[in-house]
Every structure is written in C-alpha cells, then in structure tokens.
Amino acid sequence: MATSVRRAVLTLPAAPLGPENPLPALRPLDQTHSLDQYDERARREFPRDMARQIGYEPLRTVLPVRILDGYGRDREPTGFDAIVIENDRLRATVLPGLGGRVHSLHHKPTGRELLYRNPVFQPADFALNGAWFSGGIEWNIGATGHTTLSCAPLNAALVPAPDGGEMVRLWGWEPLRGLPFQVDLWLPDDSDFLHVGVRIRNPHQGPAPVYWWSNIAVPEDARTRVLAPADEAWHFGYARTLRRVPVPERDGVDVTYPLHAEHASDYFYEVPQAARKWITSLDADGHGLVQTSTDLLRGRKLFLWGAGRGGRRWQRWLTEPDTPGYAEIQAGLARTQLEHVKLDGHAEFSWLESYGPLVADPATVHGADWDAARTEVEGRLESALPRAAVDAAYEAWLPHADTEPGERLATGSGWGALEVMRGAMRGGYQLPGTPFDESMLGEEQAPWVELYTQGTFPKARTPEPPGPTLVAPHWRDMLETAPAEPLTEYHLGVTQWHAGDLAQAVRSWERGLKLASSRWPLLRCLALADREGGNPERAAELYAEAFDDLCRERESDGDGESWTAATTALAREAITALLAADRARDARRIFDRLSDGIRERGRFRLIEVQLLLAEDEKAAARGLFDAGFEVADLREGAQTLNEVWAALTDDPLPEEYDYRMRPGD
Template identity: 35%
Template sequence: MSEIRFEEIKMSAGGFERECNPLPRLEQLKSVPWPVEVGPDMPQQDAKYINYGCGTPLLPYLLQDNYNRDRKTRSFKTAVLENEFLKAVFLTELGGRLWSLIYKPLNRELLYVNPVFQPTNVAYRNAWFSGGVEWNMGIPAHNPFTCDKPFFALLKDGDTPVLRMYEWDRIRNAPFQVDFYLPPNSPLLYVRTRLINPHKREIPAYWFSNIAVPESPGHRVLAPASKAYTFDYSESRFAVKAANIPEEKGIDVTYPTNIYTANDFFFRIEDGERPWITSLDNEGCGLIQASTRELKGRKLFVWGMNAGGRKWQEFLSVPGAPYIEIQAGLGRTQVECIPLPAKSEYEWLEVYGYLQADSGTVHGSDWQKACDEVETRLNRFATIDQLEQELKRSRETAETKPDEIIQRGSGWGALERRLNGLSETQNFVSKGIIFPDSSMNREQEDWLSLLENGFFPDNPPVSRPKSYMTDNRWLKLLEKMPPQYTGWEANYHCGLMHYTAGEIETALDYLDKSIKSAKNLWAYRALALIYLKKNMSEKALEFMDMAWGLSQGMPELADEYCRMLCSLEQFDRCEDILKQMNQDLLSRPRVQIARIQTCFEKKDYDTAEDLLNKIVLADIRECETTLTDTWFSIKAAQEAQKRKCSVNQEIVEHVRQHLKPPANIDFRMHE
C-alpha cells in the first residue's frame, strides 16, 4: 500500500525570510570563473558543450540573502510518500528537497539529513542549505528554486498516488516537471522528470540531482567508470582535466576521506553502460541511485579534509555531521548545458533505494569486480530495460492533468500563458502542468497591466520595484508605450533589460531617462555599477553617492557602497560614510569588512585584527577567501613593522607558509 500525507517537522534553523534583496544583481554570483578552460586530455566529443549555456546573469531573479545564524526551533511543511519499504519526506516550501529516505525494514536513513537548517551563500541566488536530494535545473548552479516554493499537485497512476512538483524557470522561459511515486511493495522510489522547451528555438538544458550522503571513514563511492573529469584549481587557470578512477596520483579517490581539498570527480561512464552511483559503508550497504540512459552524468563532490573543508562542513551544519555529495546529471560535467531542440523535451527516470553488496568485493582492490557486484545487486531490483519500459509506460501519467494543486508556486508560468494569449482552460505547455491565474500576485501585476492595458504603472520612486524581466518580448512591449506613459520605472526596466542583453550604451541612455523622469536610487545605483565595470570609477562613485543619499540608509546598499569604496581604495571616503551609519548598519558583516580594511589602511593593524577575529560572515561565498586574505595581509604588515621595513614578497610568503589563520575565519577550499 502506498500513500501520500502532509505533515510538519521541527528542527533547529537559522532565520530565513523569503523577501528578497531589493537590489538586482547585474552579474551572476560566481563560484566558477567562466569561461572554463578545456584540458588537452578531454576528447572533443566530451568537450563539445563545455561553457554552453553557462555564465548566465542572475536577473530576472533577485538575491535571497535575508538570513542569519540565529538558530531557533522552527517548523517546516513536508509531503510524505510511503509504502511497505520506504518512507520519503519532501520539504515542499524549499525547492521540493527530498529531505529523508528511510529504508523501513532496517529503519535506516539512506540520505544525509542535516540536523539543522542553515542557509549559506552557495546557490545561484545566494541562499542554500545542505542535506537530502536537491533538484537542480535550468542553469549550472544550485538552482533558483532551491529555497523557493514550487508547485505541488496530486494525481494517481492507477492505484499508485503521484506527487508532482513543477515550476516555470524565468531564465530559460521553460517549465520542468518531476513526478515522485512509490509503487506498492517497491523497494525503490521513482522520480520521473521532464524538461520541456515550448519555444520555436533551441534552449540550453541542465539538470543535476544533488544527493547528500554521510561522510565517514570507510565509505566508498562507486560508479561504472575507470576515468573521470575534475578541475585544475591553479591560480592561473580553471580547467577541466582528466583523472583516473579509482586511483589518481596514488590516492584512491573513491574513498572521500582520502581527499585533502575540496574537489569534484565527474565519472566518465561509457555510452551503453548502465548509469548509476552508490555510497557504501564498511559492510557494503548504502544508497543506490540509478536512472535511464538519458541521465548519463555522475559526480562525487567532497569539501575535503583540510581546515577550510572542515570549516565549511561545520558552517553548513554542526560539528561532527559531515557529508559528501553524489550526483546525477544530463551532461558529463557541471560546466555545460545540453541543447534542447525547439518544441521538444528531455525525460528520464531515476530510482533511489537501499543496496547491500558483498563488502569484501566492493571494498576490494579489483575495481571492475567491485562495480560488477553493485550492478548485479541492482539488477535484482530493476534492470536498465525495465526502467526504460517504465519511463515509456508512465508517459501517459506525466501528461495527465493533476487532480488537485496542494501548493501554489510562482505566478510567472501563468503570466507567460497570458502572454501567449491562452486562458486557463487552454493547453499551454503540457496537460500535466497547470499554471492558474490565482498563482499571480503583486510581482506580476505591473507586467500584467503592461500586457493588457498597454502601460507600465509608474510607482513612487521610493518604493522598491516589485520584480524584473529580461525577456525581449517584454522589452518590446515597454518600448511601444506612448511617451506620456513612460515614467521612471519603465525606463529603468528598459535600461536593465538592454544591459543584460549586452547593449551597454542603450542601457545608459534609458537609465538617464529614468533619472530625468524622477530621481531614484535604483537608476543611480545601476549607473554606478555599469560605470564601475567600464573602469570609470569617478562616475561610478558619483552615482553611488546619489543613490546612497536617496536610500535612507538601506542596509543592502550600505553593503554595496562600502564594498565599492574599498575596492577603489577610497578609504577616507569610506571612513566618512561609516561615521554616518547607525549601529544596526555598522553591525552588518559586510560593513564590518569595510571597517577592518579602513583600519588596515590607517596602519591600525591591532584593531583590524581584533575586528576580524570577531566577525561572523554569515554570507561568505563558496570559494571566497576574503577573511583569510585579510588576515594574512595584517600579519604581513605586522611582520614588516617588526623588521622595520616595507611588506615584500618574502614576508608575504613567510606568513602564508608559517602562520595558520584562526579556525573561525578559515574557509579556504584550496590552499
């Protein structure tokens, strides 16, 4: 018997507010420096799509950075899918994360379940949390919905209940759909996914299922491959290169605790091989994930055993609760998208379950025998042909209209339907995906006015814009407006849309029109960032000064202003701005970084070090080394003072080689 029910769970959680940062990010948050280089040992057939569809700006999405580390017991809504063998728990309001998967006969948790919910700055829109299985689509990153509420709906496949998750991605302007189901007496959870291209043009497609499992000495990750791709993290380049499996440079990298620094290994599964990945403990037991052939990519990610990797593990959770990630994707790596042809779709089926293999074989020295043992055990549950047949059989259900929507997602799918001139009763992208008008809210209302009435409301310039667009179809509608109806906000949106299209001079013209229509911090701030990118620092500072003067002490702008002043070495001006700030603004971690840097420039190294050692940078970015770089700079300056000389390369190298940063600020993933 299989059932779906809805419950709540409680856990210790950092504060997280759904209201986004009002300042649109004009560039993407980078953990990867695009474009990625391709090493000489990667064949052309595998390198074909490297960088394709990558490096996409953040707009029209806004940052989700309104979180803290003040942990309290908080409630989370869940959907529970359960049968005789498995109990699957989904966090419906957090990207549909598969949070827990329990194998009931042994009462064994198959995933890594984080004991806390703690947002950190890892995802495409900043906020991300570790644990469970995350469904990443659209762009090569932790996806825009990972801390958002997608649609959830219910339907049945015969007597089997189906939990459907879907949403509309605003970057690709395309939907995705995932059906979760547990057939009666099945030891496997079925996850059926569709990526749909509704356009008359090709779009980049991306998917990686990101599976967290416990990290422990003796655990081994296996996938049917003898080669992998990894990254060269040298200072001069970021490149994809080949690696051997299981041993690379004398280290068995299939045992995650052998790996010193953070790293990725993309298993190069040969065409025709069955795609799967597993993490098995000392006794040969653990989670198995397998799929139909479309989902050919498999990956191992580790934070590493160095100080920075251990710090990240604790920062994301609590001490003593480390994890690793095993992943499954459309591409062979995560620095590529796959072309999705016009008016077509990709679909595949994943399964998740418990596997018990012979421990001596899977931990033996013969890698091929270890993989064969896993596949033999897996075939007892479901062969690859059975999965392919199930994918075809379930296609009709995937196209079936849901019986009930139990959670509404965003209104962007409904707005897109209206843009296409379709009513709720007309088939839009699929019969299985419903975007009702009732899902639209204030984020869509001004765009709906533009669509239906021909004008974009000119809201008070002190109010934050409700949302953003980058789609050229909306730009055309804005530019068709009569001049008498084109106010500051319509011009502002035109400016940003031209900017994201790479039309910089046109963007500047529209932003200037916005300010002439009504002085507003939004256009001044956008001009500042664009002129900063053009290396016109005086103009950038002039416009940022204007924005700050109109902002009434906006906290998010305080962070940006201080960062800009320090990046341009305007430390006297930064000190003046800091003196104008109240205690709430001064307590913001990014503002504190500016205070530390101004103290450093004044040669007040002891105060700078004291402030640095006390800081808790809640939004430190994955791969960011601001804290340790600043600490080493302070130490080099102090050492130079002792020697009564200027800082030189020998001193810099000396402090980096012989001094160890405090553990609370050491987030270095690659030393």
C-alpha cells in the same frame, strides 16, 4: 501497508531566509563554477560534444531572479510544510516550499536513513542567487551551479500513479531559461525504490540551453566509498581546471573514498554510452544508497569536501557542531556540470530515476580490484532493480505525465502563471499536466500584467524599492514601446544590460534619471556600469550620491524590511566601490550612517576591518578579528577572509576563519 501520501509539518532549527535583495543582479555572483578561459591545453582534450556544450549559452546574470542574502546564523524551531510518501518499505519526506527537496529517504526494514539528512535549515551562499542549504536530494535546473529555486516554492499536487495508486507531482517555471519542468514521485506498493519521473519542456519556438543535475547528499565517514561504472573521470576543482584522470586512484590516492582527498573536488565519471547508468555510496558494511536511471540522464558525479581544514570548516558551517559529514553523488544530462544541452523549440527531455537501498559484499566493495567492486555492485543492483524494470517504469509513467493534477498540496510562485498567461493569449504554451493558473498571480506580477494588457508600466503608488525586472526578449520589447516613465526606463535598462547591450542600458538609465523623483535605483545601476567599465572614480561618486538619495527617500517613507534590505545592499556595494577608489573617508561616512543592527552583522564587521585597514588602523582591525565574527553570506570558494587577514598580519589564519579549499592556499 498500501502506499500513502499525506501532508505533514517538519520542524527544524532554522535561520530565517530574510528579505530578497532589491538591487537587480547585474553581475553573476562569481566564476567559481566556470572553466579558466586560458586553459587551452585542457580544451584540446575535450570530446567534441563536451567542448561544444561547455561553450553553449553561458549565464551572463541570474536575472530575473533576485539575490537571497538576508539570512543570518541565529536559528530557532521552525515548521516546514512537508509531503510524506510512504509504503511498508520506504518513507520519503519532501519539502515543496524549498525547491521540492527530498529531505529524507528512510528504509523501514533496516531502520536506515539513506540520505544525509541535515538536522538544521541553515542557508549559505552556494546557490546561483545566494541562499542554499545542504542535505537530501536537490533538483538542480537552470545553469551551472545550485539552482535559483533551492529555497523557492514549487507547485505540488496528487496525480494517479502508473500502478493505480497516487503520486506526487512537483512543477515550476525555471526563470533563468524560461522553461517549465515537472518532477513526479511515486512509490509502488512493497517497493524498496522511489521512482522519479522528470520532464523539461521548451514551449518556445527557438532552442533553449538546458541544465539538470539531481544532487544527492549521502553520509560520509572514513570507510565510505562511492562507485560508478567508469574507469576515468573529469576532475574539476576550485582552481577551475578540468582534467581527465583515472579512477579509482589519482596521484596515488583512491579518491572514491571522499575523505582520502585533501581538497574539495568534483569527479565527473566517464560512463560508457552502453553501460547502465548508476552511482552508489556504500559504508564499511557494504550498505548505502544507489541511484539509477534511464539512459538519457548520462552523467554521474562525486563531489567531496576532502579532509582538509577548509572543507571540514565548510561542512560545519552548513549544519551544526558534531554532525557527521557528507558527500554528494549526482546525476545529470551531460558529462559535466560545465555544460548546457540544447533543447529544440517545442521539444522536451524526459527520463526516470530510481532511489533505494543497496547491500553488497563489503570485502569486494572495499577490495583493491576496482573492476570486481563495480561488478559486485552492478550485480546486486540488477537483482534489486533490473535495468529492464527501470525502463518499463519509465514507459509506464509517460502516459501519466500529461495527466492534470488533482488535489493541490502546495502552491509555487506566480511567475510561471504570468508567462503562461502571455503565451496563451498568443495561442501557445500548451502544457498539459503542469497548469500555471492565473489565480497564482500575485502583487509582484501585477505591474507586468498591466504592461502586457495595457501597454504601460504603472508608476509606483508609494515610495518603495523597485520590484523584480523580467528580462526575456518579449518583455524587453514591451518596455521599449511603453511610455518612457522613469520606472519604465529603469526596468528597460536592466533588460538591455542582461541582453548585453550595455551602452543602450546606460542611455535608458540616464533618460530615466532626468525625471525621476526616486533617483537611487538608477544611480546605482549607472555606478555599477561605470565600475564594470573601468571607471572607478565616477562609480564611487555615483554610489555615494545613490546612497544619499536612498537615505533621503527612506526618511520620508519610514522604515520597513524592504528599505532595510535596500540600505544594506547598497551600502555594501558603495563602501566597496569607495575603498577601490581610495576614498576611505567617504566610505566611513556611509558606514557610520548605518544602524547598529546592520553594522553588527558579520558581513559589515568584515567591511569595518577593511575600512580600518584603509585608515591605517591595524590594531583596531586586528581587534575585530580577535573579538570574532561570522560572515553569514560568505560565498562558496571566497578568498576574502584570508586575503584581508594576510593584509593585516603574517600570523597563521585562525581556524575559525579558514574556509580555503584550493591547493596552495
């Protein structure tokens, strides 16, 4: 059959994403994916370019993005818009509404699914902004960690492919760095390989930090082996240290078999500059998936959960019982995911990736001779898809990268359209091939359109939690010159905080507070500033005042999803701050004002345990653990459950609460 592209609906048991958290994310969620700043011995061993890129433009916050933490664990059948690209050899299923994730890559002649295909959609707290889900191929752009676009919609359209057929273009605006990007997927007739052309452009005058890792989930069992063209790797784990280690064995364990390791770890392969860039995961019979690319995409990585109880628990948490495990093989612009790469103004990065099946001799692949195993894989890959063919496919794709899209298949958010509108009015942002039409602008962008066109930020028409804050320097400049209304001062303070001007942010929030009828958003920002500044007593007082004001305003406005999200988020922060200031009675007062629906959530069951411990009610706290609860938004690498349990009892941590992934935990 000739290659075809069609729309479809993929139905999965799914937990709803829920509303966005309306509180601006003034702090990053955690430091799980950052290097221990005191690990000086390791830093002295880093290659010069790697050391420079690890220190280049680390992320301060995830602003302007909002946190997604409103999901739960109850799943029901849900339809997701999908795009199916198919020839007589492969069938690729793409989810444009979920970051363009390739959900499935099915090889027809063998009937094999080449990816780990998650049978459910279950958000979990792994992305930079919270909600993330496992499985398939994820396009990670932005900053160290899973992209904020994991659960966000991208634009999608048909574009002529280099071979005369059709390809699917996905494109969007990366909000953390303000960069447009595109992912072009096409499947030549009779080909076993899906080609993916990627381009990231910097439309600004100055340089920008760039991060990209293509994250491929692959099935895993005891005989799964991951191979790449390297004899060394950089090992990174949840202890946040980075060490050069040999491949395939580390401390007597062959870690190219993901289940041989005990603890979750990253292995960033040290691929020689001249070597062909590839990585593969093969089963006991030598069958599996291979990913290869042009040379710009230099990095290759294995992430493994390990065989320990915590890693196995996380795998079950991300899917459903009795589902096979998975590992991740990845490809990126740098050696490691701790690095950001400099992209000059008005410049671009582009490359081509290819994904398809690989069959190699199992005796050699699983033999003791690592060099022979790699040579076997590289030879099979060269026969299936020569390196020269990948380079030729890239050169054939480049002239099509600027082609304007045809039939639209999906629509992304309006934030890119807003930025392009502003840039176009100043004569810049020429982005052929990735249009961000003003028709994409929506209700969330409307206040910012008015700020840009009229010079004023509009007052809220009805009482409601404030909308998102844009933090790029040009928006901060416009807010600084706009009339100093309370809502304007609120947004201005958020932009100043993001820029590192903390004192000025506090002054803006204090100015806004003097005239504000809706006080709680400003009070919450000031409370967080005090907590970050080492003043827990004043922070607790401000949090308590903010929660009282939110309840007052909510009562006058009625109820709704956004108010429930605000109440939930502010209560969580306020109770934590009050307990830190040894004000358990005030924390209890806030907890008791919450609705039954909020108190019954797993996160608030855990908060109630902490409250009971502060009230010296250990028996009641233990009773909540014994009754059982699930914290839907438990953060990757979080130690909260075992820390609270240890404060409660010396008994071993029950398996259902064991998410520990660090050696020694």
